[in-house]
Amino acid sequence: MTSWHEFIFMGKHGAYVWSSYLMTFVVLLGLLIGFRKMLKSLKKQVQTEAMAPSEKRQKARKLKVSQPD
Amino acid sequence: MISTLLKRELKVARRNWIGLAIPLLFFIIVVSLFPFAVSPEALMLQKLAPGVIWVAALLSMLLSLEQFYRSDYQDGSLEQLLLMSSPTSVAISKIFAHWLLTGLPLVILSPLLGLLMQINYGFEHINHTWVLMLSLMLGTPTLCLLGAVGMSLTLAANRNGLLVSILIIPLYVPVLIFGASTVTASLESLRYNGELAILGAFLMIAIVFAPFASGRALKISVG
Amino acid sequence: MAKAWRWFHQLGSPKYLFQKTGQWLPWIWGVTLILLAVGLYYSLWASPLEARQGQGHTVRIMYVHVPAAALSMVGYIAMAIAAIVGLVWKMKMAFAVVRSIAPAGAAMTFLALFTGSVWGKPTWGTWWEWDARMTSELLLLFLYLGYIALHSSFSERSKADKASAILAIVGVINIPIIYFSVKWWNTLHQGYSVTQKGALAPEFQVPLFTMLAGMYLLFAALVIMRLRAEIILRNQKSRWVMEWATADTKKVTHD
Numbered sequence: 087m088t089s090w091h092e093f094i095f096m097g098k099h100g101a102y103v104w105s106s107y108l109m110t111f112v113v114l115l116g117l118l119i120g121f122r123k124m125l126k127s128l129k130k131q132v133q134t135e136a137m138a139p140s141e142k143r144q145k146a147r148k149l150k151v152s153q154p155d
Numbered sequence: 156m157i158s159t160l161l162k163r164e165l166k167v168a169r170r171n172w173i174g175l176a177i178p179l180l181f182f183i184i185v186v187s188l189f190p191f192a193v194s195p196e197a198l199m200l201q202k203l204a205p206g207v208i209w210v211a212a213l214l215s216m217l218l219s220l221e222q223f224y225r226s227d228y229q230d231g232s233l234e235q236l237l238l239m240s241s242p243t244s245v246a247i248s249k250i251f252a253h254w255l256l257t258g259l260p261l262v263i264l265s266p267l268l269g270l271l272m273q274i275n276y277g278f279e280h281i282n283h284t285w286v287l288m289l290s291l292m293l294g295t296p297t298l299c300l301l302g303a304v305g306m307s308l309t310l311a312a313n314r315n316g317l318l319v320s321i322l323i324i325p326l327y328v329p330v331l332i333f334g335a336s337t338v339t340a341s342l343e344s345l346r347y348n349g350e351l352a353i354l355g356a357f358l359m360i361a362i363v364f365a366p367f368a369s370g371r372a373l374k375i376s377v378g
Numbered sequence: 379m380a381k382a383w384r385w386f387h388q389l390g391s392p393k394y395l396f397q398k399t400g401q402w403l404p405w406i407w408g409v410t411l412i413l414l415a416v417g418l419y420y421s422l423w424a425s426p427l428e429a430r431q432g433q434g435h436t437v438r439i440m441y442v443h444v445p446a447a448a449l450s451m452v453g454y455i456a457m458a459i460a461a462i463v464g465l466v467w468k469m470k471m472a473f474a475v476v477r478s479i480a481p482a483g484a485a486m487t488f489l490a491l492f493t494g495s496v497w498g499k500p501t502w503g504t505w506w507e508w509d510a511r512m513t514s515e516l517l518l519l520f521l522y523l524g525y526i527a528l529h530s531s532f533s534e535r536s537k538a539d540k541a542s543a544i545l546a547i548v549g550v551i552n553i554p555i556i557y558f559s560v561k562w563w564n565t566l567h568q569g570y571s572v573t574q575k576g577a578l579a580p581e582f583q584v585p586l587f588t589m590l591a592g593m594y595l596l597f598a599a600l601v602i603m604r605l606r607a608e609i610i611l612r613n614q615k616s617r618w619v620m621e622w623a624t625a626d627t628k629k630v631t632h633d
Binding site: 103 | 427434439496600603606622
């Protein structure tokens with residue numbers, strides 16, 4: 087690599103190279119965020135359940151978290 | 156033990172013979188769509204014939220799977236069968252009955268479809284019908300064995316119907332490749348015994364693993 | 379040996395596994411980020427162009443394509459191994475591992491297909507080639523999606539676990555059969571082997587192996603994150619999960 091210009095355009099193939107890297111980044115980041123959210127919402131759910139008075143537990147238990155796949 | 160189970164399967168199937176005829180009808184109808192969609196030109200149809208007939212056979216095998224398992228699962232008789240005998244032998248009897256009542260009729264019907272698809276057009280001394288029948292004869296049992304595994308796995312699932320197709324079709328690809336290419340090789344006047352040998356090898360592998368896997372899966376679905 | 383065995387048993391305990399993975403995760407992320415930073419520097423900037431086959435800059439796509447393709451296969455094999463462990467030793471956590479690998483594995487398979495297709499356009503002049511690797515990769519994606527579809531179709535989790543574990547094992551037996559069938563079917567396959575000596579010049583090896591290592595660890599980190607969520611999902615009623623979830627809220631009220 088000799089210049090920034092070459093780095094961006096990759097000698098005519100810029101669109102191919104950058105779209106590959108961008109797609110990889112987006113998909114993996116999407117998974118990362120999805121899994122984080124899943125754990126967080128589960129935690130919140132358990133929390134509200136633990137805080138709720140016992141007669142309300144039955145109701146709270148029915149809340150279900152959506153699973154990102 | 157297995158012969159008693161098999162007799163039961165055949166008895167149950169006899170009561171539902173229309174259900175068994177439907178996949179065969181489907182087989183013929185799907186194939187007869189191609190001349191309308193592509194072209195009635197004989198050479199074109201001949202080129203398509205191996206693939207079209209094989210894909211149609213594969214789909215009608217998938218369609219016919221349900222009736223050998225679903226009703227037995229729903230009315231609880233599968234549970235009874237599993238109490239009486241080993242899961243593997245229940246699986247073997249079902250697989251064998253499925254092949255006998257769907258796979259074998261497909262093999263017997265295939266010359267008719269070969270005729271519709273002009274499989275012998277332009278050949279005077281060679282008859283490709285036998286090759287088509289032989290390839291289906293060796294390939295359809297493997298389709299039954301793999302299908303049994305998929306069907307047993309999805310019995311207890313909430314969704315049915317299409318789910319089993321999605322699970323099983325990727326596993327059907329090798330059989331489809333070699334089944335269709337046996338006939339193609341014959342059409343191109345090449346030797347096809349290698350392809351047949353590989354179809355036979357697939358059958359052997361499937362016979363070793365599939366009844367056991369299917370039996371385990373039946374047990375899980377019922378238990 | 380006895381120690382290793384005991385450790386294996388401890389991993390079967392959801393609480394232990396959750397705690398341990400929580401301790402490992404920051405380290406794994408740290409190393410992953412360093413490796414990926416170095417790998418990206420080499421693969422996008424410091425590595426030379428490919429001149430021998432006239433690929434030029436498109437060779438850079440290989441540095442994400444090869445790791446994605448490798449992980450898609452390794453992921454499925456790992457799923458099958460965990461499935462066998464689960465079925466043979468009746469280890470419930472193994473099923474959670476199988477389920478956790480699936481989404482990351484499917485993502486890697488998709489990425490291998492996407493980058494392969496984007497690589498194919500300038501190299502072969504077509505977005506899609508029915509060659510052995512691309513076609514097997516497509517079928518592998520169907521196997522992953524089939525696993526996820528099957529697992530999510532049961533109301534009872536133990537049935538879902540066992541049935542889809544069997545599917546994973548049947549699938550792994552079929553992968554080599556599918557691969558060789560497709561390869562035989564289309565011998566136009568272009569061999570581009572990494573392990574063959576002399577196939578890859580050293581200046582390409584540095585970025586490739588750094589990216590491989592980085593992506594492996596990233597994959598592991600993603601699987602572990604999904605696994606931690608899966609563990610909580612499966613143990614919502616356990617006392618330790620309640621304690622874990624309420625630990626920081628208690629701290630707030632006490633302060």
